[in-house]
Amino acid sequence: MRRASRRAPAMAMAACAVALIPLAVGGADDDASPIFDVRLPAGYRDWQLISVAHEAGSLNDLRAVLGNDVAVKAYRDGTRPFPDGTIIGRLAWKYVPSEENNAIFGQAQSFVPGAATNIQFSVKDSRKYAETGGWGYGQFEDGKPNRSKALMETCFPCHARANKADDFVFTRYTP
């Protein structure tokens, strides 16, 4: 891991940290989320399933939550807080009716994933992300990080409202 990526990710420090990175290195950071420096984890689509959900309202999506090996083991063992190295990935797709299935089933009942909306990752590193509960965040669209610092600043304040006993994670494991 690059030494620069070990910097403290506290939101208050973000502007300073960015200012310290030479422009030539800054180019590489286009592949990482602002503030938290989270990159798209290799092979995440092969990870095991933690759970699924439907968010209605303006999100209007179907979602799957996957975890790397550390995350899935911690979920299954009930280990909290999650150990360093945990990565939880939330994939989401537009919530669309399946006209094809509905025609076969004879009623409007089937909803399936449409186009991908975005993928979010929560990365546990209790030292690097000490000021945000040990969690770093990233959102990716079409394989690229969303580079909005304002968006990233919304991650932890919302997760902080989840139970501390759940280590600021919303999703429960579904056997």
Add this chain to the structure above:
Amino acid sequence: MRRASRRAPAMAMAACAVALIPLAVGGADDDASPIFDVRLPAGYRDWQLISVAHEAGSLNDLRAVLGNDVAVKAYRDGTRPFPDGTIIGRLAWKYVPSEENNAIFGQAQSFVPGAATNIQFSVKDSRKYAETGGWGYGQFEDGKPNRSKALMETCFPCHARANKADDFVFTRYTP
């Protein structure tokens, strides 16, 4: 694999096949689906994700479709018909609102998995299941096969209404 399990699974032959199995062997069959002799695959919960869905109406569930390595490779490569050895698993849970999430998000938008309903498997064996499009079926509740022959007799007639070009499978892979 037991020799008895290689019998042709045609629905019309099921009564004869069962009649030919001695009672002592019949006891072991309590672990398999009727007609198709499908058993709960070891380690299926570790399989990779194919897709997710919501079925409304009387099913009223959230579901995840997982696949063994053969299934996932075939989905990703677009291989049709699916090769022998393919197993597709459909897990489903009651569709329930998350009061906890809704309180945090400030609106009723979040639906999560409740209690498991059942798990269904589609097993590809073009020789064993020649008379049902190459597919054998099983439904499991609390880890045990549903032993209703009448239920199993509904599987292929419904799947047969899916496109033959999709090899009688409803679920598409969601990247």
